[in-house]
Amino acid sequence: MPTAIAVTGADLVLPPTDPQTPPAAVLPGPETRPLDAAVAELRALTERHGHAIVVCPEWAPPATARRLHAVRSLLESDRIAIVRTALPPLGTAVLVRQLRQLSVCEFSPGVLATAARLLAHYVYAGAVLGSVARLDHVPVGLGSHLKGWLPGAHFAVLAGPEPRLVRLGSGGSGAGPAETLPGPAFTTDLVLARGQLTTDWPTADLAPAWRVRAVQEAALPESSPRWWGTGKLVEFAAYLPDLPVLHQLVSSVRRETCHWCRMELIGDRCGFCAAPLPTADPAPATR
Template sequence: MTSVDLVLPPTDQQTPTAALLQAPDVQSLEMAIGDMHVLLEQHGYVVAVYPSAIAPAHERRLYSVRSVLESDRIALLKVDLPPLGIAVLVRQLRQLSICDFSPGVIASAARLLSHYIHAGALLHSVTKFDRVPVDLRTHAKSWVPGSQFAVVASPQPQLVTIGPKAEPPTGPEFPTELMTAKGQSQSEWVKQTLAPAWKVQTIHEAELPSDSPAWWGTGKLVEFAAYLPDISVLYQLVCSVRREICHWCGLELIGDLCGFCSSPLPAAENRMHHAGVLSQGAPAPPQS
């Protein structure tokens, strides 16, 4: 992980923590190479998850470390989820890391699991928000005192102006828990309105990630992410997808892209088979 505030507390005593891959302005290249070497010696493989909004210098550092070590045991996964959604995804991968999955399956599972994380935020302004299309009328409403907007960035973009008659954004069709993180907002809309509408089982609170205000374009927000918390469900979900062998590096994968070498499957094998392990009409993961 590239930021300590994206490492959520473990769900149980078995869930391991995550290693922190420091930015170039914090750690020298020599030290970063040494730390990665130790991780490889201790664990065999490293799955590094980092946000798409990471500083370019930090991303170059990750690739430099892998290049210097000349290692094919380091997966670099750029994830286009909001910060709290990434934190949830990383914890799910930490949960799965103690299961009997190979490193290649763990790495490629990140793309699968991200489709089941409903990540969004309550915003008091969308004037600087550009992650989801915002029309001029909605922009104009941002200037009205007291305006609030419910935004879902993943898996499908949604933006709703909150009002007495407004319906909340469409949520997951399967049982989830909800992680919330407050910024400079005192609104209880997420807990009092969104959570019941989405029929979440439990609400948890976390510290707002430091990257969230920049990602959402405002510090007046309440970020949230609905997710699958049960490791047994996560395990069945990953098991329900057909496994392939990467024709380039030889590692196992699910989906159509190797998490370690980023090589796509040949067209004839580019498919996913889903067993429908989630109840209540959960959608199958998209073929991407």
């Protein structure tokens, strides 16, 4: 069985891109599931799959993260990784789907858990917003917040990997040649999720500028209006769609062994026990 990929909300599960992509397990929040039921659910998941990687966004309610850590402690299990990400909701859903794709490959659970940080750098996540007055997750200037109250103003916002905000024309038309969102330098697909904003800017302007290969539409994640500060939005995310490319990207990174739990990892921190790689001792001074 492949390593289980779990999420903290059903809105973070996108449809699979191919028949081989396994589903994600949805772990209900503490407000809907008692602690003993949550323990039994995660125990069954790890017994069935061997290991479980739970993607918990950094913007999830604090009670959700506390519940996950409590369950892992009660199980006394070293087979559960809790992966945090700062990506917005649709970008998080894309990352979860990529982990689901990779879970059927030969990667060990430790490599898979730590691949999330690497893959997040290749997700270009943003939105077209009707207002930025309540946008808290992306740094914008006071002037943009004030302009966000103007009627008819639309903004294109990139949350990552490089935060950027540009004001579009009335009705969401182009921002002009001097104002663009920095796009990926590699082939991507684009997924859109429409809220209560009518604009064709993502398909008419952004997709050609970023030279995306294909555009798909998905349901707007339930958490998106809260994350972006408005329900008047169209959320988008450009991403690496092909499994061979994802596989090559993860395979190209040097693997290490965690000195604490002995899990494999890529990067500088274990995905299961969170122990950092020990720093190399400085060379002794020579006389």
